[in-house]
Amino acid sequence: MALYPGKIYHVGLRPHCGICSHPMEVLDRCVLLLGNDDSTGFSERLGPFIFPDYGYRMPDRSGVLRCRKPDCCTMRNPEASTVHYDCFEFISQRFDLDSSMDYLWIATAWQTPWRQAPHFRLEETTIKPDWSLFDEIGLPQMKMLPLEIVQMIYNYSPASLFWRFHSASFLGQQLSTTVSDYMLSIPLNTVLTWERGSRPKTTNIPNELPVFLLTIDAWGIQEIKRLSGNPPLKRWRADDRVFVIADRWKLAGVAARFKFGYLRLELPRIYSGLQTWDTPTPPLISQCQVYPSNIRSSTQFKTIDLRQTNGLTFFYSSGAIFAIHAHTEKAPYAQKTFQRLNPRRRDLATWVYVPFSQNDSIDALGVPMPHDDGFSSLNSCLLFRMRLAGDVTIGLTYSTYPRRLLLGQSPPTTMIYNTVELGAVSVLGAYSIETDNQYLVTEFDSSIVANPPSRHAFFSLAPLENVNRASIFSKKENGACMGILLQYQNGARRSLGQCRLGIDHVQHYANPMFICLSPRVYIQPRSVLLLHATLVNFMYTQEHEHSEQGWTCCEMKGELEFWFSAEETKLRVTMERH
Secondary structure: OOOOOOOOOEEEOOOOOOOOOOOOOOEEEEEEEEOOOOOEEEEEEEEEEEEOOOOOOOHHHHHHHEEEEOOOOOOOOOEEEEEEEEHHHHHHHHHOOOHHHHHHHHHHHHOOEEEEOOOOOOOOOOOOHHHHHHHOOOOOOHHHOOHHHHHHHHHHOOHHHHHHHHHHHHHHHHHOOOOOOEEEEEEHHHHHHHHOOOOEEEEEOOOOOOOOEEEEEEEEEEEEEEEEEOOOOOOOOOOOOOOEEEHHHHHHHOEEEOOEEEEEEOOOOOOOOEEEEEEOOOOHHOOOEOOOOOOOOOEEEEEEEHOOEEEEEEEOOEEEEEEEHHHHOOOOOOOOHHOOOOOOOOOOOOOEEEEOOOOOEEOOOOOOEOOOOOOOOOOOOOEEEEOOOOOEOOOOOOOOOOOOEEOOOOOOOEEEEEEEEEEEOEEEEOOOOOOOOOOOOOOOOOOOOOOOOOOOEEEEEOOOOOOOEEEEOOOOOOOOOOEEEEEOOOOOOEEOOOOOOOHHHEEEEOOOOOOEEEEEEEEOOOOEEEEEEEEEEEEEOOOOOOOOOOOOOEEEEOEEEEEEEEOOOEEEEEEEOE
């Protein structure tokens, strides 16, 4: 569509480059590729622009208002595909774009599987090397490396300019292929099977194989399958794909558009979106205990197999959970999950780690609830009952909610939660493969803790007796304790404060006999705020000395109270049982 002078066009910017599929960073130079009225072809190129931060921007001289508000309800026309300026210049110099802009538009814009679909943050995890590029950058020796080594190099530098141009080269090569530009639009319910790059196979029998399975990757819809029923639950999930599993009657009125071997869905106006999962074999929602129960047709579900996890890190900001990382053998550290947070959230994020020892297991999972059953938002406090470690409470534990809601009547095997771009986790649930409803769970041992020392402070508590290993996580700049990880003689593990695995300096102590605390006050960098911190040490004998005054030394008895926020800590040993 042509832009008319004097008219304001509300254009939504996508947070990733349609050419290389990598995230756009604030202040990156970008180009907007505008589509036609029905988003089936290219219309106009605008830019380059500076990629803005989230929020609205005033219209520029061309009348284009560049919007970065993910939940914007304004009808954003024309639709725009956002690409890096250097990626666009790279393929412009290497390939003939004059006759391929329609293809480029479809390949970049239809990565969003339907208009207003959320950004799923899908990235290709396996590289397919374009060996000719290694010659061009003067590194022909790279071609002699095993593919596994090339993959490792990619894993350490996926956002580098070389790998971005590598992805751009792969897309550019597709521009030169001879593909029909004919567009086919048919009801989705008539599609039997389809794979990207092929024509759809259709059916005239409406009830044949009534369940749809759509696979979505970084380049859009990858595949459509029809199933005879909901697939059985399996222990498999993905970070590079999401899946839509829906009965055909839920997709009534949805159109499937095919062009250049790509597929995009056209949803009726009454649809807010489609529900997605990170597994093609999710549990049925009706078999899960979910809180709160405000699930929408567009909810993005994530799953965590608790049987394959050795711990969880919850990222809190402004008192709410914004991300959850499952620690596994393949993903032992939470840094990548942390980097996915919005930069503003990263600056304020508090890491709350819940360890699962090899011999321990989760017997129950719960959340506090108010008396009002109509309460419809997720409380930030979570309750874990561990078989060996006992009851563990995380989050803003000074909540006054008196009731506890169990997420399941049997030991949970799968945790379920939702994700929202820029938003907090608002749905949490659990599923158990056991169906014994007679499993009895006694009241959680989680006393209400009042009077936090600072706003959005978190409280953690752990016994000091029978500890056979203690680990202190401390800041590299000043040695202040960020968190403590305790291991007990029965094999249980408990964490206090922020245990940021793979980030902070860690000092280990075997069979400590004393814990020593030294409160400090320091000025926050680039401000005048006074913050509280604590130096912590463990000792093996009563006869020990400290180089400075102000230390309090206690036997490993009683309980350790640990208040913490993103920047502050307050610790004390108490003999009172909570």
